[in-house]
Amino acid sequence: MGVIDNAVQWATDIANDDSHWYSQDVRWGPHYDCSSFVITAYQNAGVPVKDNGATYTGDMYNVFISCGFKDVTSFCNLSNGAGMLKGDVLLNKADHTALVQADGGTTVEARGTSFGIVTNVPYRNYPWDCVLRYTKDGGGYIANWVEREIPNIGKSLATKSYMAYQTYTNSQASGYKYLWGSDSSTSNSGLRKYKDFICMALGSYYGPDGTFVKIEFDDGKVIYAVKGDEKKDSETDSRHMYHTGSDANMTEFIIDGNIVTSNEKFTSALESEGINRSARVVRIWTSDTEPTYGSNGSTSGEKEYHFADTNEKIPIHNSIFKQAPMLLDGALKVVVNDTDVSKHIGDISWTNTKNTLATTMSFSTPKPKEMKYMNIYIPKMGDIMRYSGGDKEDFRGVIIEVDDGAMYENKYTAVDVGWYLNKTTDTYQFTSMRADDCIKKICNDLYIPIVLIPELSTLITQIYIDKPVSDVIKDILDKCGNGYNFDFVPDGMRIYLCSDMSVEPKFRISPNTELKNSVQYMGNIEHKGSIENMKNSVKVITDTDVMTTLKAEESISKYGFLQEVVKMNDGDNASDLSKKNLGELNKEDETYSGEIIEELTSYTRAGSTIEKDGVKYVITSSQHSIKNGVHYNKIDMERLV
Structure with missing residues (x-):
């Protein structure tokens, strides 16, 4: 069993053993109160929440988050328990906590002196402040999982479509046996399955029919599937990762058309499998051989990489790569938040170095009070500043410093996206992954467009713990040798050989x-x-x-x-x-x-x-x-x- 199963099983066994009861005086065994009960359940299952300082409901949240739990409250309905999964921790930070015993919110908990330690408690909203979910459970299918890219299509990664297996009639096709064979069946919910694997249709990027797939959603839910049908290349993007129609979906579930007869019934079918229809895909792995079930979910050959402590995908900046083209007329131009301030600009200067990545630009404007008869925009921290020497946009950045202490002018400092990569730290783990794929993965997670990248076939096996993102990319490029550099232009990141970037000013x-x-x-x-x-x-x-x-x-x-x-x-x-x-x-x-x-x-x-x-x-x-x-x-x- 995995961590979650072990935690719930321990809690259930304690609740069914009359030698244990609710106590706030003797609370760390053999008797427990609500918080020590949940803390001990996961501590005994191998998650060191107690060792890391969890002692009562008031400190559980921060410690549990630091130990691999994720706040999934937004994916759950606190009024009825919908979306809650086995092993979830329900927490009222001031008064109470409980452990979800089964999907849907049934709990096992140390409920109080009048109830004792009880199991199979129907869901109720205590009220709960949050729902925490352990996302690093090792339980699952063993295979040589290879992580693949996911498309940068934002909310569309939460779009889940469906097709009826009855429409798949070509018995000679490679996916036929997964939909119609003796090991195929329809679950009570209406999803078509091959053994215990959910049948899905995916783009050809993710391999041929018969490829096994492991998918993780942003609420921590992991599902195992088999590709039973392929989305047509003519109906997918250029890399054949997602459908380009109005729904722009990446995942298409195969269902029984006699059971799932409406969109609402499809949503119910997903919920019965613990799948939240609004949850986004954050990671996907493939295996060309059928996985086997194991207690640790991995083998020495399993290729697990990317964020070791979080799977969150957050834009490095919400709007900097979404600007409309500058209107250029051949003259020097400075635009701040879509307002042309060129005629008010005083001195302007900028610096960039190979070692610091970011370009820093400084400029000044006159004090508005000195130009009281003119309508002048006053730049502010957080504004987007753009510069052109005349024939193209040369710089795009964010104003991070305003100096308005001088009598006659205001001074400003703006930086490009490289500054954000210098300031943002995270933890990454790569195993035998191509250098260019490592960099693409990092940029994909931060929604950073790549406008230039060469083939970088060097395999990277490295753990980076709490490193600036820029340092991680630098180290990856250093491992490739031959003098690679990276920087930012207005439309995104460039990676190149310095020897190929000749200039003649x-x-x-x-x-x-x-x-x-x-x-x-x-x-x-x-x-x-x-x-x-x-x-x-x-x-x-x-x-x-x-x-x-x-x-x-x-x-x-x-x-x-x-x-x-x-x-x-x-x-x-x-x-x-x-x-x-x-x-x-x-x-x-x-x-x-x-x-x-x-x-x-x-x-x-x-x-x-x-x-x-x-x-x-x-x-x-x-x-x-x-x-x-x-x-x-x-x-x-x-x-x-």
Whole structure:
């Protein structure tokens, strides 16, 4: 049995044993009050809620949430118990708690001195403040589950359609046996099943008919299904993940048309299986072999990845990627919350670096009181600020700082979405997952569009605990080697090889003169070389052994012996790891910095490469400013290896 079954079984056994009774004086065994009863049920089932500080109803919520429970109150009807599942914890933070014994709200609980510890209590609204559900139960079907992507279709992930199995008449088709075979049946609710697997129709992205599927919803409910029919490619999106009709559904349940004869009866059929029709799909796994039931729900070969502590999908920003195109006329333009403030802008500057990801833009506007006869929009924190040098939108960000202390002007700071990834931390677990799929998964969960990404076939096996999202993506790209970078443009994230992102900024001495290469006229130049960070030997180790040592003999002969020790992670290849690290570390650092002038329409940024004197350099930092109509840029570069 899984955690939930064990917790409920323990509670039921205690309730049926007359040697245990309700007590607030002796409450941690053999007798219990309401909170110690529920806490002990899950503690004994393997969830350390008591160890982590749960002692009474007033502190249960925070501790249970930290131990893998999720607040699913919004998916349940507190008036009648609909939507409640076995194992749910009903909580009134001030007075009482109970454990749901069966789907629908029947409880087992330490109810009080007059009732004792009782089982099979019909549902009642105590009233309850919330419903908590354990979402990490290991019980389930064992298979080599491989997690697949889900489409970014928002609320449509909660849309559940249905089709009658009687319409599937091609006995030669691969899905026929799952709908019509001897192991197929119709449940009392009207859902068609193959053995205990719910029959479904899915897009071809999720495999051929006969593929087994594990689906998790945002209320914590997990179902196991088999693909009995395929949505037509002509009726699905370009990746064949979801139906593109008016319902835009991803999941289509196969039913018995003689039982499920209306939309209302379909909703009832789902509810009888503990499935909330308004719950969204948050994760989906597939297996090309039939799973077997086991107590732990996984095997050493099971590929579980993505958020280890939450499956929540939240937009990194609700509206920043939903802006209408800017109306451009070839001139510099600044728009704040759809209001053109260009003519009121004073100095404007921005900075971006490879290391910090985010672009930070600063600008100023005159005090409204100094322009009392003009109608001027006053930017506020949280406003969306957009900038164009003339021919395209170059920057889109959110105002995060307002300085209105000066007498004659207000100063503002805006940042792009990279800032949010620097500030947002989470926990991720990936197992043998392609690097590009890892990044797509992260972006999908944060509703971040990807406008450019190369093939990244490196397999990632790594746990990231409480790391900034940007650091997770950086580490994934570092494991791919070869100088990848990522940044944000107005429409989303770009991932690219720095060597592929060549730029050649230009300027004009005067409007009617020819364009000149800005780098050739660079001023205030600084040029340095160093072996300060060089390593010419890499030793790869585990906790107990030296796996390999790779040396650059020519470099050692010239500069001396400089060694780096690298510890392997699970899944790493020692030879590949040593080659990657030696390739990155065995180099002379060469840095260049200087100041250039660019056209207003130019937007040279960190991560791009510039050629100077026949040598290619990666821009590590760019500091732009526009003063009196002239675009200045101070750039720092390092030699491209």
